[in-house]
Amino acid sequence: MILSAHDTPIPMTSRKSGPLKGVANVPGDKSISHRALILGALCVGETRITGLLEGQDVLDTAKAMAAFGADVERLGDGEWRVNGVGVGGFAEPENVIDCGNAGTGVRLIMGVMASTDITATFTGDASLRARPMGRITDPLALFGAQSYGRQGGRLPLTIVGTKNPVPVRYTSPVPSAQVKSAVLFAGLNTPGQTQVIEAEATRDHTERMLAGFGAEITTEKTDAGNIITLIGQPELTPQDIVVPRDPSSAAFPVCAALIVEGSDVLVPNIGLNPTRAGLFISLQEMGADLTFENPREEGGEPVADLRARFSPQMKGIEIPPERAASMIDEFPILSVVAANATGKTTMRGVKELRVKESDRIDAMARGLEACGVRVEEDEDTLIVHGNGPGSVAGGATCVTHLDHRIAMSFLCLGMAAQKPVSLDDGGPVATSFPIFEGLMAQLGARITRDNR
Numbered sequence: 333m334i335l336s337a338h339d340t341p342i343p344m345t346s347r348k349s350g351p352l353k354g355v356a357n358v359p360g361d362k363s364i365s366h367r368a369l370i371l372g373a374l375c376v377g378e379t380r381i382t383g384l385l386e387g388q389d390v391l392d393t394a395k396a397m398a399a400f401g402a403d404v405e406r407l408g409d410g411e412w413r414v415n416g417v418g419v420g421g422f423a424e425p426e427n428v429i430d431c432g433n434a435g436t437g438v439r440l441i442m443g444v445m446a447s448t449d450i451t452a453t454f455t456g457d458a459s460l461r462a463r464p465m466g467r468i469t470d471p472l473a474l475f476g477a478q479s480y481g482r483q484g485g486r487l488p489l490t491i492v493g494t495k496n497p498v499p500v501r502y503t504s505p506v507p508s509a510q511v512k513s514a515v516l517f518a519g520l521n522t523p524g525q526t527q528v529i530e531a532e533a534t535r536d537h538t539e540r541m542l543a544g545f546g547a548e549i550t551t552e553k554t555d556a557g558n559i560i561t562l563i564g565q566p567e568l569t570p571q572d573i574v575v576p577r578d579p580s581s582a583a584f585p586v587c588a589a590l591i592v593e594g595s596d597v598l599v600p601n602i603g604l605n606p607t608r609a610g611l612f613i614s615l616q617e618m619g620a621d622l623t624f625e626n627p628r629e630e631g632g633e634p635v636a637d638l639r640a641r642f643s644p645q646m647k648g649i650e651i652p653p654e655r656a657a658s659m660i661d662e663f664p665i666l667s668v669v670a671a672n673a674t675g676k677t678t679m680r681g682v683k684e685l686r687v688k689e690s691d692r693i694d695a696m697a698r699g700l701e702a703c704g705v706r707v708e709e710d711e712d713t714l715i716v717h718g719n720g721p722g723s724v725a726g727g728a729t730c731v732t733h734l735d736h737r738i739a740m741s742f743l744c745l746g747m748a749a750q751k752p753v754s755l756d757d758g759g760p761v762a763t764s765f766p767i768f769e770g771l772m773a774q775l776g777a778r779i780t781r782d783n784r
Contacts, residue, residue, distance in 0.1 A: 343729075343782040344739075344758035346746025351594030351642070352775040356585040360385040360410060360575035361603050362764055363509070364633070366393050366436050367541050368573045370444060372414030373402035374421075374520065375545065375570040381412045383575035388763045389434035396441050399425040400452075410575075419568060420521040424450040428488070431456045433689065433734070433763045436510055438487070439468045443514030446477035447497035447521040455488040459689045459734040459760075465489055467506060468514050474500045475518050499524035499564065506684065507532040507657040509607075512560065516542065516549075522564040531557040534657045535607040540632045545571055576603030576635045580661045581765050583611055584740050585775060587665045589640040590620050591672040591721060591748040597775060600637040601630075610651075610659030611666060612638075618646040618673055644721045646673040653681025653712075660684055663714065664741040667696045670716035671705045671724050672748055683712040689760075690733035699742055702728035703753060727751035736760040740768060747777050754782070 360383040370393065372379030384390065386409075394412070398404045401423035403415035417423070422445050429452055431438035438454050442465075445452055455461065466485035473479070476494030481487060499522050502515050512528045516538055519526025539560060542549045548563040582599045589595035604612075604624070616622055621641040628635055648670060656679075659666070663682055670677035685692040693714050697707045704725030706717040726749025732739040739758045746753030758781070761768050769779055 341757035342759040343754065343756060344743065345752050345754040345780050345782055346743040347752045347778040348749060349592050349747040349777050352585070352589050352592050352597055352777065353595065354597065354775050356582070356597055356599045356771055356775060358577050358581040358585065358599060358771070359387065359765060359767065361578040362387065362389060362580065363436060363535060363537050364541070364575050364603070365390045366440060367537055368575060369393050369397050369404070369414060370440055370517070371541055371545050371568065372570065373397040373400065373416045374419050374444065375416040375568045376418040377416065377570035379414045379416065379570040380572045381414070381575065382573065383410045384412050385575065385578065386410060387766050388432055389437060392430065392432040392434050393437040393441070396429050396431065396437065399427065399429055400445070416570070419565060420448055422448050422450060425452050428453045428455055431460060433457050433460055433760065435460060435463055435689065439510040439514050440517055442468055442472065442491055443517035444520070445493050446472040446491055446518045447475050448493045449495040451490060451492045453488060453490040457734065461487045464687055467508065467511050471500065471502045471511065471515050472518055474502065475522060497522040499526050501527040503529040507534050508684070509534040509538070513538040516560065516562050519562045519564050520547070520566070524564055526562045526564060528560045529557055532654060532657050533558055533607055535605065537605065544632050545569060574630050576630055576633050577601045579603050579608050579611070582638060583662045583665050584744055584765070584768065585772065586638060586640040587669050588744040588747050588772070588777070590615065590643045590646065590669055593642050593721065595642045596639070598637060598639050601635050602638045604634045604636055607658050610655045611662035614649065614651050614655070614659065614666060615669065617649050618669070619643060620646055648673050648675030648677040648718055650678045651680065656681035656684070661737060664692055664696050664737045665744060667700060667714060667716050668741050668745045671700055671718050671745065672721050673718040674720045675718060677716045677718065679714045681712060682714055686711070688735070690735040690738060692735065692738060695731065695733050695735060695738045696741065699728065699730035702730060703745065703749060722748060722750070724749040725751060726753045729754040729756060731756050732758070732760060734760050736763045736765065740765065743779055
């Protein structure tokens, strides 16, 4: 068995819950938190960040920015300041950069340093060391950076940044905001225009935040897809950033409320960026009782308060492949909802799930089957056959493969299953949602740690 990223595995069990009720104040958005720290480090002057997600993934990015020379300080709960070094100002780190479980963090940081004349070595936990990095190092090589890693381009991996980066026009072969962002970050310290062409739109937090920090960046929609153009070597201006709450974290209390009888949960201040809204669109198509209250904008991002109520009328649907990029992290919890809906839910265009923190298609399929749910899969598709609310037998121990979203998804499944659902290791939840257990307990969930 692979040891937990948090030393000793933490077995957990989730039992059938009464109605989930109350307000769920979920953490700040992880994607925006990573980018706020990185862009703060690329300014000259002080950036203030409010509402930063203080999960381990983001804390590892904060440590990395300090290792590259920025002055990073925690001022209070979710309150941070970053005194940056300017575009191209990264110093060579003295030690290996350990990014823990943070796939977003390591890939974005590689992009930033690739166009700077320094060398850095990156590693991570067992899950991150198994993830492919070639999709990042290949486009970075076009700028002139060199990389040396294990077979398949896996961590530990050393990037030798280039002294004379050349601008790149890159067509992304996969719909990945991480790939797009790494190329754009490499373009920051590159003279001229760096362009990324993506056939399918992916989350655009990087483009929004770059513009907010003063970079000259445009997005042109064409028949070939989006063409994002960045003018290199800008002088970025420090900002005060308010981080919206993470829709990927909100997905768990929202989806739990939809499948637990009698539930009514309010999740305030949720980021509703259109490139992240695929889950909520899909749930509404299934017949979920979701309402969006007090819509507004904060820090260039649309937000609203989201209310979710028990929805016994939900039906299975077919989710189109072009929607996959806008909800790629939410398919595990959606498959739990699908198991409690009536009929077949077909999720297409999801092959990217096979190279996340785990092979999420396989992990969810095996766990759902162990709990009595009929599942079909191929390389790019997951099909879940639901038999209506309360129909999942449960009674199994599911393997999380060090994946926080797999862990939280099966804990939510246990809240509505006939018999308890257990995990081999719930420790990875802390990487993205460190308050998950306490928050769900306040709403009425019954989650226990089995080694106490």
